[in-house]
Amino acid sequence: MDSNRPIGVFDSGIGGLTVANAIRELLPKENIVYFGDTAHLPYGEKSADAIRYYCIRISKFLLEHQCKMIVIACNSASSAAYDILLDFFKERSLFVSVVDPLVDLVASSDYKKVGVIATKATVSSNAYKNKLAKAAPQINVVQLATPLLVPMIEEGFHKDDISQQIITKYLSKPALKNLDALLLACTHYPLIKKHIESYYEDKVDVIDSASPVARAVQTKLKENNLLNIVGVGEQRFFVSDYTKSFDETTRIFYNENVSLEEVSIW
Numbered sequence: 001m002d003s004n005r006p007i008g009v010f011d012s013g014i015g016g017l018t019v020a021n022a023i024r025e026l027l028p029k030e031n032i033v034y035f036g037d038t039a040h041l042p043y044g045e046k047s048a049d050a051i052r053y054y055c056i057r058i059s060k061f062l063l064e065h066q067c068k069m070i071v072i073a074c075n076s077a078s079s080a081a082y083d084i085l086l087d088f089f090k091e092r093s094l095f096v097s098v099v100d101p102l103v104d105l106v107a108s109s110d111y112k113k114v115g116v117i118a119t120k121a122t123v124s125s126n127a128y129k130n131k132l133a134k135a136a137p138q139i140n141v142v143q144l145a146t147p148l149l150v151p152m153i154e155e156g157f158h159k160d161d162i163s164q165q166i167i168t169k170y171l172s173k174p175a176l177k178n179l180d181a182l183l184l185a186c187t188h189y190p191l192i193k194k195h196i197e198s199y200y201e202d203k204v205d206v207i208d209s210a211s212p213v214a215r216a217v218q219t220k221l222k223e224n225n226l227l228n229i230v231g232v233g234e235q236r237f238f239v240s241d242y243t244k245s246f247d248e249t250t251r252i253f254y255n256e257n258v259s260l261e262e263v264s265i266w
Helices: 017-026 048-064 075-089 099-107 120-125 127-135 149-154 161-171 189-199 210-223 244-253
Strands: 007-011 032-036 069-072 094-097 113-118 140-145 181-184 205-208 235-239 260-262
Touching (some): 017 032, 017 069, 017 244, 032 048, 048 120, 069 075, 075 127, 099 127, 099 181, 099 210, 113 127, 120 140, 205 210, 244 260
Parallel strands (some): 032 235, 069 094, 113 181, 235 260
């Protein structure tokens, strides 16, 4: 493959822009094609079969744009569809999930108890629990579905008293007591990371997937001699359903203005 080909990044909406932004900052020469499936968000409330169908179609779209790598910047999608996407497309593109880089990071630590907060779909899949049980069986992993956080963030309510009350309500659950680390297993959650760190008074390591995933992308591209080393990277951003609110919310997730292009792939 040509190293100048873009990296495809997709999510159920625009939360995956946190991952795209981390990739851009680490690898500024890389071209990026982003797809947000805003017509079907949130994936966290969908069945595994529905998520797999969406992911296959989105991957085909990104492959039509000649992507050398596809980053599944959604924990629900990574949990439900990563293996099937490899089965379908591993000869045509490299794939990176948001789950494995975070699991690898935690498995190399000396944590004793780790919490995971995520959507219902991610928690139901037990992706983190099962992978950490295999990679680091000494770690006690506890999970909590936090379904209100994604719509709260997407609606812009992540900087007021309402958000603090919802975050406190979730984090005060008995399962999340006495943690060494808390994994933010949704690409929306970096936007409330400071709130969560404040709740734990900086005594718990709060870890999101953006930077670990960007480093995993860099490593895999190096291993396959596909790092782009010339020019300045360009980005294109597609959504399956455009609204003005999505356009406005992208500024929360990405560090510059983004122009969204609506495209129907269904």
